[in-house]
Amino acid sequence: MQSSITFSLHTNKIINYKPKFIQLSLRSNIQPKPILSLPSTSKFNKIYTSKVAPLHCGISSNSYSSNEERGVRKWIELGSEAISTAFPLWVTIGCVLGLLRPSSFNWVTPKLCTVGLGVIMLGMGMSLTLDDLRSALFMPKEVISGFVLQYSVMPISAFLVSKLLNLPSHYAAGLILVGCCPGGTASNIVTYLARGNVALSVIMTAASTLSAVIMTPFLTAKLAGKYVAVDAAGLLMSTLQVVLLPVLAGAFLVKYFQPFVKFISPLMPPMAVATAAMLSGNAIAQSSSSILMSSGQVILASCLLHASGFFFGYILARMLGLDVSSSRTISIEVGMQNAALGVVLATNHFGDPLTTVPCAVSSVCHSIFGSILAGIWRFSVPAEIKD
Incomplete structure (x- = not known):
């Protein structure tokens, strides 16, 4: 008996969110039931989450010091x-x-x-x-x-x-x-x-x-x-x-x-x-x-x-x-x-x-x-x- 399996992954809606487990379901002509649970550290998860660009938050110390130097220089130039x-x-x-x-x-x-x-x-x-x-x-x-x-x-x-x-x-x-x-x-x-x-x-x-x-x-x-x-x-x-x-x-x-x-x-x-x-x-x-x-x-x-x-x-x-x-x-x-x-x-x-x-x-x-x-x-x- 042949079965059709459909995977639905909406990774584009998840940014920098790593759940502990990813639940995957198989749907066939037989009664569906959960068959697999993979940890987020698996190769599978790495492959699909690697396509999501990381979100950078906050200000790094380098950029802060650079902005501070530019501010001091601007005041010197104005003076x-x-x-x-x-x-x-x-x-x-x-x-x-x-x-x-x-x-x-x-x-x-x-x-x-x-x-x-x-x-x-x-x-x-x-x-x-x-x-x-x-x-x-x-x-x-x-x-x-x-x-x-x-x-x-x-x-x-x-x-x-x-x-x-x-x-x-x-x-x-x-x-x-x-x-x-x-x-x-x-x-x-x-x-x-x-x-x-x-x-x-x-x-x-x-x-x-x-x-x-x-x-x-x-x-x-x-x-x-x-x-x-x-x-x-x-x-x-x-x-x-x-x-x-x-x-x-x-x-x-x-x-x-x-x-x-x-x-x-x-x-x-x-x-x-x-x-x-x-x-x-x-x-x-x-x-x-x-x-x-x-x-x-x-x-x-x-x-x-x-x-x-x-x-x-x-x-x-x-x-x-x-x-x-x-x-x-x-x-x-x-x-x-x-x-x-x-x-x-x-x-x-x-x-x-x-x-x-x-x-x-x-x-x-x-x-x-x-x-x-x-x-x-x-x-x-x-x-x-x-x-």
């Missing part, structure tokens, strides 16, 4: 962004403190300034890759445009402003000297905070600094009637130590030490802000008495000079067909000069000590203007960076 956005405030506080309490900056030494700038440039290098720097070298239009605007807009603006305001000869010479100086290292910090093209900024700073050996003496002699000697070897070493080598080291870390870069990168913008505020305050502290004794004419002249540099640097770059990020970078490079170099040159080559006053005031003006621009532009990311 970094808040400090960076208030860049103009910190620079202003540093300048006011340097003017009213110059002794507050007695602890700032030239070596400390150099180390601080080097650390900041290292941080900026961490925001780049070696490919970014390589691509900046192959941007001839941007580099040449920036170079031409650097050594045309500022020297001409300094000459015209000194004539417009009828500055005394010592103030006029100091203002023109500042206009003929190369781009300052602080421009790289501001470009970094303003979401500009940092690689282009570094290349432009290096190019204008190296060419300053020829351009600064030539333009100063033509416009101010006074020849100044520039220490070519000193400028070259300074540029290598403070700009190029730290940036290359940062890009190297990005390529080979990603975990370290990921950990330290949120801390770099606040460090850049603190360094810029320290340098600005120290520059004012060094010449605070001369600044207080001078008339507001020098402050007005310096403000007009740097406002002209930022404005025409951006407008002319856009007229030349450059993108927004590169135009911002060129605006900052043109508007921010190496005022510290101007102070050194004025002290060594001009007989009147008042010649250094426009250089000291200039360092404050370009820092405040640059920080304001960085605060504004930081909220507007250029399309080419988004892409």
